[in-house]
Amino acid sequence: MPMRDESLASSDLASCIAMMQGGSKTFFAASRLLPPRIRYQAIALYAFCRVADDCVDHAGAHDEPLEHLNARLDAIYAGAPLDHVEDHALSMVVAQVGLPRHLLQALIEGFAWDAEGRRYERLEDVLDYSARVAGSVGAMMCWIMGPRDAPTLERACELGLAMQLTNIARDVGEDARMGRLYLPRQWMRASGLDPDVWLQQPSFNGALSSVIARLLGEAERLYEKAKPGIAKLPPDCRAAIYSASLIYSEIGHQLKREGLNSVDHRTVVSASRKLKLLLAAWTQAAWIRMSERDPEPEQAIEDMVRECVSGHSATSAASSQAVYFPSRSAAQRVAWVLDLLERREHQKRDRAISAVAG
Structure with a gap:
């Protein structure tokens, strides 16, 4: 399925916001301080992560949800997300900032560890x-x-x-x-x-x-x-x-x-x-x-x-533009x-x- 036009992204983001409001109150409060160009991407990311967690958690120690989530990631990174609002929202983020896929896969692996009772x-x-x-x-x-x-x-x-x-x-x-x-x-x-x-x-x-x-x-x-x-982040994100x-x-x-x-x-x-x-x-x-000297990780x-x-040689993303949130200083x-x-x-x-x- 081809990715929907970006002008329709506000409805996806509204659904993601509703999902976040019912989840992490700390993340919700902190996200309000982020500038619009970052905030909607963070919310889209949160929504997909929460859905992935629920998908694995409710399925228990089975491979099917992992296969399904990997198929969803395949579609997202191909620019043709499946018909889920959080997939469409995350696909926009991937297209705009080139989000490394292995980070999402690491997250899903952690959820799988939960399900298997490690x-x-x-x-x-x-x-x-x-x-x-x-x-x-x-x-x-x-x-x-x-x-x-x-x-x-x-x-x-x-x-x-x-x-x-x-x-x-x-x-x-x-x-x-x-x-x-x-x-x-x-x-x-x-x-x-x-x-x-x-x-x-x-x-x-x-x-x-x-x-x-x-x-x-x-x-x-x-x-x-x-x-x-935190001092190395953009000033309006710190x-x-x-x-x-x-x-x-x-x-x-x-x-x-x-x-x-x-x-x-x-x-x-x-x-x-x-x-x-x-x-x-x-x-x-x-x-x-x-830090004057970076510590060992x-x-x-x-x-x-x-x-x-x-993997930072990936194609640069198009500049982001907030499409849902009002502009505020x-x-x-x-x-x-x-x-x-x-x-x-x-x-x-x-x-x-x-x-x-x-």
């Missing part, structure tokens, strides 16, 4: 998984924003790793109830826990607390390592990425304040706290300094970045996001008051 013995194994499901997304976001050099792509991947480790620490109980365990099993045994026994009846205790704290420590190390890479970094890092800080118990409840950063972090990102992003992302750089974008979050916080309080009154 076990993660060491931290290195957890990082290998995180490189696929989150490092690849960091690299794709970096690619969309413009930088194609290895050090910047490495820092973007490492920010993805940090965010994924935060996700794992936050979702220990939720994952366990689905029969999944992403904490390094070696760490659990070193703390006196039998991973398989614990997984049969998940409960929070001091031993598990130490494992979660250790994982959050690794996440913080990676947030700090990735931070100088606040959005830094805000996402601050908000995700805050999940870990909040989890610590709550006693590290991510088995019995899921840690959430309040809208008011997100407001403060968005403002902090807006005021501080321009002052982030580049995490081993888990080396091959992924190397393939990006070696950077200051207006920040004000819009802050107003949106404030209104949602008021709505949340109103619902809570109504529930008590009822």
Whole structure:
């Protein structure tokens, strides 16, 4: 099927936006700070990634969904996407920026690891998984924003790793109830826990607390390592990425304040706290300094970045043009996001008051 005319892309993007609003609230808030030329591409990417995750997750450990997703990628990269709105939207992104296909395939491989119930013995194994499901997304976001050099792509991947480790620490109980365990099993045994026994009846205790704290420590190390890479992004993209970094890092800080118990409840950063972090990102992003010397990349992302750089001779994409979002200055974008979050916080309080009154 030939690719539809770009003038029809707004309907595809509207569907992708609706999908994102029902998914990652942090990504949704941070994406509002991105300039229009980047924002719609990021949303299209998010929509396809979410659909791919659902496709593999619901099918279980079978090859059919992987074959289907690879067929969809074949069509997208041939410029003839199948009749799915997220495929059409992603096909536009591929045509415009030459997004490396191996990054999407790495992501799908990570989803397949979820479906097959892979076990993660060491931290290195957890990082290998995180490189696929989150490092690849960091690299794709970096690619969309413009930088194609290895050090910047490495820092973007490492920010993805940090965010994924935060996700794992936050979702220990939720994952366990689905029969999944992403904490390094070696760490659990070193703390006196039998991973398989614990997984049969998940409960929070001091031993598990130490494992979660250790994982959050690794996440913080990676947030700090990735931070100088933000300075290499286009100036009008830095606040959005830094805000996402601050908000995700805050999940870990909040989890610590709550006693590290991510088995019995899921840690959430309040809208008011997100407001403060968005403002902090807006005021501080321009002052982030580049590293005087680029550090060695995490081993888990080396091959992924190397393939990006070696394949950078791909045909240059046509210049992008936002077709759906209204034009706003950077200051207006920040004000819009802050107003949106404030209104949602008021709505949340109103619902809570109504529930008590009822």
